[in-house]
Amino acid sequence: MTAMAEPEVGRARVRKEDERLITGRTRWTDNIALPGLVHMAFLRSPTAHARITAMDTSAAKEMPGVIAVYTGDDLDPGGEVGMPNAWPITPDQKTPRRPMLAQGTVNFAGEAVAVVIARSAAEAEDALAEIDVDYDDLPVVLGVDDAVADGAPLVHEDMGTNKSAEWIFDSAEAGSGGDVQQAISSSEVVVTRRFRQQRLVPAFMEPRSVVVDPTAPQLTMWSATQVPHILKTMVAMTLGLPEHQVRVIAPDVGGGFGGKLAVTPEECAAVVVAQKLGKPVKWTESRSETMVSAHHGRDQMQDITISASRDGTITGLKVDLLADMGAYLGIVGGGVPVLGAFMFNAIYKVPAYRFSCTTVFTNTTLTDAYRGAGRPEATFAIERIMDELAAELGMDPMELREKNWIKHDEFPYTTVSTLTYDSGNYEAATAKAMQLFDYDGLRREQRERRERGDRVQLGIGISTFTEMCGLAPSRVLGSLDYGAGGWEHAAIRMLPTGKVEVVTGASPHGQGHETAWSQIVADQLGVGFDDIEILHGDTQSSHKGLDTYGSRSLTVGGIAVVKAAEKVIAKARKVAAHLMEASEDDLEFADGKFTVRGTDTSTAIQDVALAVFAAHDLPEGVEPTLDSEAVFDPENFSFPHGTHLCATEVDTETGRVRLRSYVCVDDIGKVINPLIVEGQMHGGLAQGIAQALFEEAVYDEFGTLTSGTFADYLLPSAMDLPSFTTDRTETAATSNPLGVKGVGEAGTIASTPAVVNSVVDAVRHHGVNDIEMPLSPMRVWRAVHEGDAAAGGPGAEAGGGLGSIDSAHGGAQ
Amino acid sequence: MIPAPFDYVAPSTVDEAVRALADAGEDAKVLAGGQSLLPVLRMRLAAPTTVVDLGKIGELKGVRDEGDAVVIGAMSTHYDVQRDPLVHDHALLLARATDTVADPQVRHRGTFGGSLAHADPAGDLLAPALALDAEMVIQGTGGRRTASAAEFFQDFFTTSLAPEDILVEVRIPKHTGWSAHYEKFNRVAQAWSMVAVAATVRAEGGTITEARIGLTNMASIPVRATAVEQALVGRSADAETIRAAAEHAAEGTSPTVDGNADVEYRQHLARVLTGRAVEAAMAG
Numbered sequence A: 001m002t003a004m005a006e007p008e009v010g011r012a013r014v015r016k017e018d019e020r021l022i023t024g025r026t027r028w029t030d031n032i033a034l035p036g037l038v039h040m041a042f043l044r045s046p047t048a049h050a051r052i053t054a055m056d057t058s059a060a061k062e063m064p065g066v067i068a069v070y071t072g073d074d075l076d077p078g079g080e081v082g083m084p085n086a087w088p089i090t091p092d093q094k095t096p097r098r099p100m101l102a103q104g105t106v107n108f109a110g111e112a113v114a115v116v117i118a119r120s121a122a123e124a125e126d127a128l129a130e131i132d133v134d135y136d137d138l139p140v141v142l143g144v145d146d147a148v149a150d151g152a153p154l155v156h157e158d159m160g161t162n163k164s165a166e167w168i169f170d171s172a173e174a175g176s177g178g179d180v181q182q183a184i185s186s187s188e189v190v191v192t193r194r195f196r197q198q199r200l201v202p203a204f205m206e207p208r209s210v211v212v213d214p215t216a217p218q219l220t221m222w223s224a225t226q227v228p229h230i231l232k233t234m235v236a237m238t239l240g241l242p243e244h245q246v247r248v249i250a251p252d253v254g255g256g257f258g259g260k261l262a263v264t265p266e267e268c269a270a271v272v273v274a275q276k277l278g279k280p281v282k283w284t285e286s287r288s289e290t291m292v293s294a295h296h297g298r299d300q301m302q303d304i305t306i307s308a309s310r311d312g313t314i315t316g317l318k319v320d321l322l323a324d325m326g327a328y329l330g331i332v333g334g335g336v337p338v339l340g341a342f343m344f345n346a347i348y349k350v351p352a353y354r355f356s357c358t359t360v361f362t363n364t365t366l367t368d369a370y371r372g373a374g375r376p377e378a379t380f381a382i383e384r385i386m387d388e389l390a391a392e393l394g395m396d397p398m399e400l401r402e403k404n405w406i407k408h409d410e411f412p413y414t415t416v417s418t419l420t421y422d423s424g425n426y427e428a429a430t431a432k433a434m435q436l437f438d439y440d441g442l443r444r445e446q447r448e449r450r451e452r453g454d455r456v457q458l459g460i461g462i463s464t465f466t467e468m469c470g471l472a473p474s475r476v477l478g479s480l481d482y483g484a485g486g487w488e489h490a491a492i493r494m495l496p497t498g499k500v501e502v503v504t505g506a507s508p509h510g511q512g513h514e515t516a517w518s519q520i521v522a523d524q525l526g527v528g529f530d531d532i533e534i535l536h537g538d539t540q541s542s543h544k545g546l547d548t549y550g551s552r553s554l555t556v557g558g559i560a561v562v563k564a565a566e567k568v569i570a571k572a573r574k575v576a577a578h579l580m581e582a583s584e585d586d587l588e589f590a591d592g593k594f595t596v597r598g599t600d601t602s603t604a605i606q607d608v609a610l611a612v613f614a615a616h617d618l619p620e621g622v623e624p625t626l627d628s629e630a631v632f633d634p635e636n637f638s639f640p641h642g643t644h645l646c647a648t649e650v651d652t653e654t655g656r657v658r659l660r661s662y663v664c665v666d667d668i669g670k671v672i673n674p675l676i677v678e679g680q681m682h683g684g685l686a687q688g689i690a691q692a693l694f695e696e697a698v699y700d701e702f703g704t705l706t707s708g709t710f711a712d713y714l715l716p717s718a719m720d721l722p723s724f725t726t727d728r729t730e731t732a733a734t735s736n737p738l739g740v741k742g743v744g745e746a747g748t749i750a751s752t753p754a755v756v757n758s759v760v761d762a763v764r765h766h767g768v769n770d771i772e773m774p775l776s777p778m779r780v781w782r783a784v785h786e787g788d789a790a791a792g793g794p795g796a797e798a799g800g801g802l803g804s805i806d807s808a809h810g811g812a813q
Numbered sequence B: 001m002i003p004a005p006f007d008y009v010a011p012s013t014v015d016e017a018v019r020a021l022a023d024a025g026e027d028a029k030v031l032a033g034g035q036s037l038l039p040v041l042r043m044r045l046a047a048p049t050t051v052v053d054l055g056k057i058g059e060l061k062g063v064r065d066e067g068d069a070v071v072i073g074a075m076s077t078h079y080d081v082q083r084d085p086l087v088h089d090h091a092l093l094l095a096r097a098t099d100t101v102a103d104p105q106v107r108h109r110g111t112f113g114g115s116l117a118h119a120d121p122a123g124d125l126l127a128p129a130l131a132l133d134a135e136m137v138i139q140g141t142g143g144r145r146t147a148s149a150a151e152f153f154q155d156f157f158t159t160s161l162a163p164e165d166i167l168v169e170v171r172i173p174k175h176t177g178w179s180a181h182y183e184k185f186n187r188v189a190q191a192w193s194m195v196a197v198a199a200t201v202r203a204e205g206g207t208i209t210e211a212r213i214g215l216t217n218m219a220s221i222p223v224r225a226t227a228v229e230q231a232l233v234g235r236s237a238d239a240e241t242i243r244a245a246a247e248h249a250a251e252g253t254s255p256t257v258d259g260n261a262d263v264e265y266r267q268h269l270a271r272v273l274t275g276r277a278v279e280a281a282m283a284g
Ligand SMILES: Cc1cc2nc3c(=O)[nH]c(=O)nc-3n(C[C@H](O)[C@H](O)[C@H](O)COP(=O)(O)OP(=O)(O)OC[C@H]3O[C@@H](n4cnc5c(N)ncnc54)[C@H](O)[C@@H]3O)c2cc1C
Pocket: B029, B030, B031, B032, B033, B034, B035, B036, B037, B038, B054, B074, B075, B100, B101, B102, B103, B106, B109, B110, B111, B112, B113, B114, B115, B117, B118, B122, B123, B124, B125, B161, B165, B166, B167, B168, B190, B191, B192, B193
């Protein structure tokens, strides 16, 4: 009798890929050196909006080592090439052409205007200073409110407006709920807020880099991208290349967070330049370039109104967004706020809902996907306003949530925004979190500190979030006018020695697919974890895929792997039956062995693989291969959820916020590798907390990014964060055979409102009801200070308080 | 992020270094730990023709006892200063301030002399140098001279160093037995100070006999909070006295405005942090 091997799924394995990543013994795009390689450097516009009246590149061409200098007209004389936008959110969306190099006008500071090619990167950079550009300044458009104001100057003169599109969802029209206006006007309590989602920089660790080798008929592009498959198709379409003559490789990629979900002008220019010169070219950006030219994230103004009855039952929710797209639309562009549209109602039963979003152009770096993309914005707004509603009602904020959330026995539940949540248990996650957090004890301490008039006040913040991820059912994407599907591909190759190659169309850039996929396949096929190699990120070996973003890899790509494994077993079963002279129906497959039921006759899958390789004795009509492919298109999104609780200490004399404790209990369904999950949670929390407290991309009145280095753009380190208490409940997803949900964005989505709620809670008795993000000490101090002044001291009747947005009250400089 | 081309020399004595600077003329730059200079070069905010690296000059490193003063070589790293027993015993304030500089990596490369010569008003070692009456020993083409901290710091990133001058060492009069505290306020752990207060005091039987308070980032140069010092000396060090004295902390300051803080808030912080710094210093 053989003992069952310990299943791989669920084991906290150290990641296979870590050793090579941590010791630097790996291949990043910038490490790639090819014979005859030349280097590119981009000259970038110092000004946010201007007409280019003259450009003289002759002196630069004379610089040492310089091979060529090109302008926009040199690369694209007809002015026809534009970077792709794959998500026109409305049929009449205005989509300005985004050239490789500016032609005629520059529309944001940092836009590339010329490219130098030289023997070395240093010589290319030296020559940039010799390019002479004359700019004729145009009025600079900044801030969505100003951009949509009557008579505002225009980013794109020829479009006649700064509005790109308006996208609306109305539950009355959709038949999924009531009329929101009616709900609001007939409700006992109405709370309205304006929240600002500041602009953020994705700040991936590895700067972007691209190498293009044009010296074979099939051109090869290496890129530090999270979307090699999309890049291949899009580069072919954008530049009019035959798709079969383009190969894209994403080697090891050092982070993305959505920031490398892009098809960039630099990548396309590299292809054109390489073809013009007939030489391999490389471009690797500096951090300063990343800051101004890689897309940013968030940047929305959210007007939100919630209505309820006195007992706390929500009656309606209305959201109006202005989303700053920057100067152009990126590949997903306007789709980011639209993704949020389905998430404002969150875990609550909302009877009437209306969402509208206007996407707006300004003279800034474009915004696009950034960890959570649309869902953090939505989660922030609803979780913040739930706290404000609770304050208005004089209710405990958790009690209010409990009153309105979907109960565990009400799943599957179709929401007012028409999604069907397959499963969840908000009660269980919350109960566990409340206990780990010592909610009652902290509330007691909070009361005591208030009564003592302690200099340091304690606040408690809640975020009971859910999100939709695992992008995405193709038919849903189709209904939203997205340009592609949401399936994922996998293939399995059984090698003669019994080792296994797994091909995935997902494209890891830090997530640990090699480890997780190995664990899944080890259990499915009963082969050793170390006998499995995961191939990814090269369109030649992994020819089909839709890459990694939106917490989709496991819930879509991982399921494709399972499906492919099932096909391998089905093929192997036929052969095994033949080899053991048994009927297929009499075979059991477990632990990598086919056993004839009721006997000890068995054969291992590795032996079957060798027999198939030899092909000496196969059943009639069976091809000599066990290899298989599968494409999985999910029926539904995955809906992870969780309860996050944050305690902060606010020094009312200085405004400094200290995170005292952070507890999260997340439900991400079945866990493949708890260690990877833990890593995703910690990183996600840090990123979400950073939005609440630290990060902000700031432009001055001229459209210059003043937070252009990490000295000004503040990223927290371990020193700035508490020790997180993370735990889980496990409610299996019913929409996929593994029962898994996504975890990649959960921490980022949930944590931001938990922190802000906590700080506001700490100082609410000073008359404060909102503070703009990031909650810098100055903003917090000023809120306390002015709240006191307006309300006549702490504890007095409220009445002061701050609007969320008021630059005179601690707003952005 | 590639610096413009430059010539590189690494002399082994201070004399050679001064000569190398003089030979190279206005466009030469001294390289110490490189923690401030290299970012400037890589962002091409400066493009010197010659870089004179002080890293190979042994005489610029180390801390020694000179009777009534502790003398710190300009090329001593923050890490060296942090754990030096002489500094700890006779200039505790400097050790405390150095503890707060950047992160371990930067502290292993960055130097005390480099920080003072760089003269970033947000740098953490300027105010302690001022508060401790440090004296800069400078060597130029005309030989050695000294400058008091008050003479040395002239403006944002500007000192009395001429282009061919080298800061050789810093003499700090012994403050043996003084207690000290450096109260730093920043937004993330490894960042520069928004405002910081360097306080060192001597007390006898609960009465403050001497007090030195320096402020970081409250003007284009480090400033002494003399009104606070005066309000403390001769008084008993109770909370009320300290609080009242600290109210004077922002007098005569002219802080800059940036995204982190405006003038009002910086001055408010200076008052609050001064009270806390003195309290912490008294508490040992
Ligand atoms: C990430 C980071 C965080 C930091 N955080 C802090 C912080 O919190 N607090 C803080 O105080 N500092 C901080 N710093 C700065 C750090 O302390 C530097 O070490 C210091 O500013 C410069 O010292 P250096 O030896 O590196 O000088 P360098 O960078 O080599 O030189 C700086 C300047 O001084 C001149 N110079 C240097 N030595 C001499 C000399 N002996 N004679 C004449 N001229 C000289 C150089 O020519 C140059 O102009 C930080 C730096 C980094 C990179």
